[in-house]
Amino acid sequence: MSDFLRRFGAWCVAFVEELGRITLFAARILRAVVTPPPRLRPFLDEIYNLGVLSLVIICVCGGAVGMVLALQGYDTLVRFGAEESLGAVIGLSLIRELGPVLTALLTTGRAGSATAAEIGAMVRTEQLDGLRMMSIDPMHLVVTPKALAMIAVMPLLSALFIVSGLAGGYAVGVGLKGVDAGAYWSSLEANVVFRDDIVGSFLKAGVFGVIVGLVSTYRGFTCTPTATGVSRATTSTVVVSSVAVLIADYFITALWGS
Amino acid sequence: MTAEPEAAAHVVLDDVHLAFAGRAVLRGVRCGFPRGKISVILGGSGAGKTTILRLIGGLVRPQSGRVVVDGVDVCAVREADLYAVRDRIGMMFQGGALLDSLTVFDNLALPLREHTRRSEGEIVAEVRRSLAAVGLADAEALLPGQLSGGMIKRTALARALVLRPEILLCDEPFSGLDPISVKRIEGLLCRINAELGVTMLVSSHHVRSTMRMADRIVLLVGGRAVTGTPAQLRASDDPWIHEFLDDGDAEGRLSDDGGEVLEPETRPIL
Numbered sequence: 001m002s003d004f005l006r007r008f009g010a011w012c013v014a015f016v017e018e019l020g021r022i023t024l025f026a027a028r029i030l031r032a033v034v035t036p037p038p039r040l041r042p043f044l045d046e047i048y049n050l051g052v053l054s055l056v057i058i059c060v061c062g063g064a065v066g067m068v069l070a071l072q073g074y075d076t077l078v079r080f081g082a083e084e085s086l087g088a089v090i091g092l093s094l095i096r097e098l099g100p101v102l103t104a105l106l107t108t109g110r111a112g113s114a115t116a117a118e119i120g121a122m123v124r125t126e127q128l129d130g131l132r133m134m135s136i137d138p139m140h141l142v143v144t145p146k147a148l149a150m151i152a153v154m155p156l157l158s159a160l161f162i163v164s165g166l167a168g169g170y171a172v173g174v175g176l177k178g179v180d181a182g183a184y185w186s187s188l189e190a191n192v193v194f195r196d197d198i199v200g201s202f203l204k205a206g207v208f209g210v211i212v213g214l215v216s217t218y219r220g221f222t223c224t225p226t227a228t229g230v231s232r233a234t235t236s237t238v239v240v241s242s243v244a245v246l247i248a249d250y251f252i253t254a255l256w257g258s
Numbered sequence: 259m260t261a262e263p264e265a266a267a268h269v270v271l272d273d274v275h276l277a278f279a280g281r282a283v284l285r286g287v288r289c290g291f292p293r294g295k296i297s298v299i300l301g302g303s304g305a306g307k308t309t310i311l312r313l314i315g316g317l318v319r320p321q322s323g324r325v326v327v328d329g330v331d332v333c334a335v336r337e338a339d340l341y342a343v344r345d346r347i348g349m350m351f352q353g354g355a356l357l358d359s360l361t362v363f364d365n366l367a368l369p370l371r372e373h374t375r376r377s378e379g380e381i382v383a384e385v386r387r388s389l390a391a392v393g394l395a396d397a398e399a400l401l402p403g404q405l406s407g408g409m410i411k412r413t414a415l416a417r418a419l420v421l422r423p424e425i426l427l428c429d430e431p432f433s434g435l436d437p438i439s440v441k442r443i444e445g446l447l448c449r450i451n452a453e454l455g456v457t458m459l460v461s462s463h464h465v466r467s468t469m470r471m472a473d474r475i476v477l478l479v480g481g482r483a484v485t486g487t488p489a490q491l492r493a494s495d496d497p498w499i500h501e502f503l504d505d506g507d508a509e510g511r512l513s514d515d516g517g518e519v520l521e522p523e524t525r526p527i528l
Binding site: 127134135137 | 349
């Protein structure tokens with residue numbers, strides 16, 4: 001029992017230390033944001049890498065989720081004679097929950113892991129040390145544009161996911177199941193509340209962007225400079241980001257809803 | 259031969275101790291690197307040659323001791339203040355450390371864009387001059403992944419010199435290269451030193467090149483430094499030093515077919 005407590009205590013201490021380190025890392029990013037010169041070009045490059053290159057996967061997954069929601073939702077609603085509310089069910093599911101959460105998970109897998117691997121590879125091949133020796137702060141040139149780009153693209157990708165989902169739901173609900181097109185859109189319009197739903201959705205996506213951006217850059221920047229170290233950084237980025245997104249989702253939903 | 263740092267040296271290591279994961283790499287290293295000369299840090303694998311260069315650049319900090327670069331103890335300044343010291347240092351990394359998302363041209367242009375107020379036209383001219391000096395005039399559009407080992411070394415050398423540093427750190431510039439490339443890099447380093455007067459610190463285990471180019475040798479033995487000119491080390495009574503230098507020579511004869519330095523270009527460097 002005492003051995004278990006000792007190990008649990010050590011784990012808790014290590015966890016708190018890691019939280020402290022990641023908080024300091026976030027502070028360094030914030031300081032780099034306000035330190036001139038602004039890194040507009042690297043930021044735009046990262047918007048392209050993280051955002052534009054994720055468009056296809058976001059659209060495809062959003063459409064597929066919307067189509068599944070339409071199938072499941074229609075079968076349930078039709079039992080209560082409420083199939084005209086299909087648009088509201090799909091819309092609210094996507095806007096409130098599935099859009100930001102699934103976008104964050106997909107982006108973690110595609111862009112977050114790539115970010116950690118890229119920075120980790122730069123650590124391993126001494127590229128970041130090379131920048132330091134040229135008196136260029138790698139936090140300023142490499143890390144901060146990637147983290148900021150992740151924060152910027154997440155709400156936009158989430159919005160795209162939601163729109164794709166609504167389109168997929170429309171295709172199945174209206175095209176396949178015969179729900180009235182006007183009823184689909186009007187039920188959606190009538191039930192979506194701007195502050196609670198739209199603003200809350202963007203808030204979630206923004207927070208998830210912070211989480212994924214911070215975790216992926218931190219894991220890459222602090223990885224052991226070996227092939228295994230880079231591999232571990234990439235894996236832990238996906239695991240830690242995904243778990244953190246789901247936990248944060250609960251708290252944002254609870255706090256914003258109340 | 260001596261194990262003491264000289265007072266007038268450009269770079270001084272004074273009683274430096276450093277261990278990685280409990281394994282002592284440097285055990286009270288004391289040595290000095292004279293201004294404007296070529297100093298070669300010689301030693302076996304894992305002896306701490308690269309570590310000394312990284313200590314001088316402030317990339318690692320010792321457990322104890324001082325590393326003084328041009329009068330500044332780099333162990334005593336904050337990371338942010340190290341950049342003022344690094345402005346005077348150029349470093350050629352063993353693997354090049356070129357940014358693999360940038361072309362050769364942009365790798366050289368980056369420090370110029372960051373630290374000078376030169377126009378883009380001036381930067382283009384400077385980069386092309388630097389690339390021509392290392393024999394890479396036709397490689398500016400290539401990415402690092404498209405370069406050979408020798409080309410990577412020469413690009414890294416050109417980048418390290420593009421801001422005209424007072425001190426040039428070269429980490430294993432001859433490793434992994436064929437004999438012709440070794441001589442080409444060796445010739446470049448000698449000409450850079452002769453024409454620019456740069457204080458040059460080269461880590462190497464290539465004994466023949468070291469004997470040809472070094473003004474001073476710092477030989478790392480058991481975590482400590484033995485310093486002297488090539489002739490002084492040759493005259494040493496220490497059997498380990500003899501064994502290292504003789505074996506290195508023998509190894510060099512197998513991989514290196516001559517003693518003369520191949521000059522890649524005849525025009526002035528940079």
